Amino acid sequence: MTENQIALIKATVPVLRENGVLLTSYFYNRMFQHNPELKHVFNMGNQQSGKQQTALAMAVLAYAENIENPSVLLGVVDHIGHKHTSLDIRPEHYQIVGNHLISSIKEVLGDAATDELLEAWTLAYSQLADIMSGHENALYRAKVNRPGGWTGWRPFEVRDKVMESQEITSFYLYPTDQGDIAAHLPGQYISVRLFLPELNLIQPRQYSISSSSNGKFYRISVKKEKGSKHPDGMISNRLHDHIQVGDKIEISSPSGNFVLNQKENNNPQVFISGGIGQTPLLAMLEELILNKNSTQPIVWVHGCRNEQVHAFKDRLQELSAINPSLQNHLFYEQLEKESADATSGVVNLEEIQDKVLLNGANYYLCGPAGFIRKHYEFLKDAGVDTEAIHFEEFGPASLSLN
Numbered sequence: 001m002t003e004n005q006i007a008l009i010k011a012t013v014p015v016l017r018e019n020g021v022l023l024t025s026y027f028y029n030r031m032f033q034h035n036p037e038l039k040h041v042f043n044m045g046n047q048q049s050g051k052q053q054t055a056l057a058m059a060v061l062a063y064a065e066n067i068e069n070p071s072v073l074l075g076v077v078d079h080i081g082h083k084h085t086s087l088d089i090r091p092e093h094y095q096i097v098g099n100h101l102i103s104s105i106k107e108v109l110g111d112a113a114t115d116e117l118l119e120a121w122t123l124a125y126s127q128l129a130d131i132m133s134g135h136e137n138a139l140y141r142a143k144v145n146r147p148g149g150w151t152g153w154r155p156f157e158v159r160d161k162v163m164e165s166q167e168i169t170s171f172y173l174y175p176t177d178q179g180d181i182a183a184h185l186p187g188q189y190i191s192v193r194l195f196l197p198e199l200n201l202i203q204p205r206q207y208s209i210s211s212s213s214n215g216k217f218y219r220i221s222v223k224k225e226k227g228s229k230h231p232d233g234m235i236s237n238r239l240h241d242h243i244q245v246g247d248k249i250e251i252s253s254p255s256g257n258f259v260l261n262q263k264e265n266n267n268p269q270v271f272i273s274g275g276i277g278q279t280p281l282l283a284m285l286e287e288l289i290l291n292k293n294s295t296q297p298i299v300w301v302h303g304c305r306n307e308q309v310h311a312f313k314d315r316l317q318e319l320s321a322i323n324p325s326l327q328n329h330l331f332y333e334q335l336e337k338e339s340a341d342a343t344s345g346v347v348n349l350e351e352i353q354d355k356v357l358l359n360g361a362n363y364y365l366c367g368p369a370g371f372i373r374k375h376y377e378f379l380k381d382a383g384v385d386t387e388a389i390h391f392e393e394f395g396p397a398s399l400s401l402n
Contacts, residue, residue: 001067001127005120009067012117015109016064020057021050027104028053035096040202041087045233063128070131077135078257084132085139086191086255087204088152094129101125143253148180148215153193153250159217161245164311168276169240170210170221176248183213184254186287187280187364187392190218191252194243196234205235208279209254210312212286218251221311223276258392260284261362268297268358272375274347274367275304280392281366282312289323298323299356303331303347327355347371349378357382365391 001009016023028047032039046052059076066072102122106113143149160172175181184190193204207220224240225233243249258280260269269288271281281300288294304310310332320326328341329352335344349356356363363379365372372391379389 001120001123004116005123006067008117008120009064009124012121013061013064016057016061019108020061021053023104023108024053024056024060025050026108027056027101030104030107031097031100034100038093038096041089041093041204043204044199044201045203045205045235063124067124070128077131081132081135081139082255082257083206085136085143085151086189086206086252088252089136091129091133091137094133098122098125098129139255143182146182149182150253153252155248156218156251158243158245158247158249161243164221166308167226168221168223168309168311170219171239171243173218173220173249173251174216181215181218182253183215184209184218184283185256185259186212186283187259188254188256188283189280190220190254192220192235192239193250194235194238196238198234203235208256208283210279210282212283212291218254221276221279221282256280256392258364258366258390260287260364261390262287262292266296268299268361269294270299270301270356270358270361270363272301272347272349272356272363272365272367273303274371277367277371277392278302278312279366281364282315284364285319285326289319289326294323295325297358297361298326299329299358299361300326301329301331301347301349301352301356304333306332306334307342329355347375349375353382357384361388363389365389369393 032042032047043052046055059080062073062076063070102118102125105121106118109117140151143151155176156173157176158171159174160170162170162172164170187208189206189208191204191206193202195201196203207222209218210221211219222236222239225236269284271278271285273281285298285300288296288298300316302310307313310330313330316326316328320328330342331345331347332342333344333346335342338344343351357379361384363384365375372393376389376391380386
């Protein structure tokens, strides 16, 4: 790109800050109107909630702000790349997206969208697409080079379905082809896709693998969304209400870069979760205790409404029996009687700061965006190095904390 073209891109930054979501909303409406087949690829629940439009607006803004040095966005590129490979996004999709994005800029900006500006954004998008698809090609190669690995969608059978609480059920998924399956890093997720008759669409949904790697099956643990008419809730509820033992579903291979740091074997590990956010952290916990025979201090902090909706409570007790160094701190919004490890209310790290603020600890946060932000800020204010704080927000990213 020329210096003039870079200047034109940077000149659009104020517009993107002010009207980025308006542009991306227009873009998605345009794309789905002209290419309705992509409704089977994109999570329409994120479209309905506005999360995807916001996430794309943030990504486009960040790219425009760093157009002179896009390498600073490699962390974001990796995060999005894992999402895309989990959904089987391919280079040809970038061409479709690019055509609609440039057309949307032209139609939304009107006379302000000069030929020079459109040419600059066409080149800028081409550069971004090359960066993204190049990184994703590397991720795809890594998947197929891994023993038992694959790309795209593969049929699995539900061999077991276990109710973990009043709201959460686990599904044990085995490959129907009897072949090997790829080992997953603790914290990674898989995509599941199901046909939703209510929408007449195939829809993907990503679920954390809630157990450590075992070479035989993947386990996902899904919360039932009572009364939900939201597409995400429809998928979760369809798993609960219609998918039975013996049924077949399609899944993608494990993806995600929110994973356990296994290099610092002697450092304390602190896991902080809210509700269903415990699922990727449980895989990390099992990895440490069952596969690594870890001796470092491990702290588990979890919050949910009450004991009835608390999944894996018995599993925590089993892991505590195996590794006495595991400390449990539970917070229930509704608690009949407080105990040594259960406190009434929402998760409050200040109440247990002497238990969680440990020298050299790694921290893993997972839950709703507000939950993550609250505890991230507490740890940061307490002097924890932000590089030691890892977090995962379910759905398109809306947080920018590091």
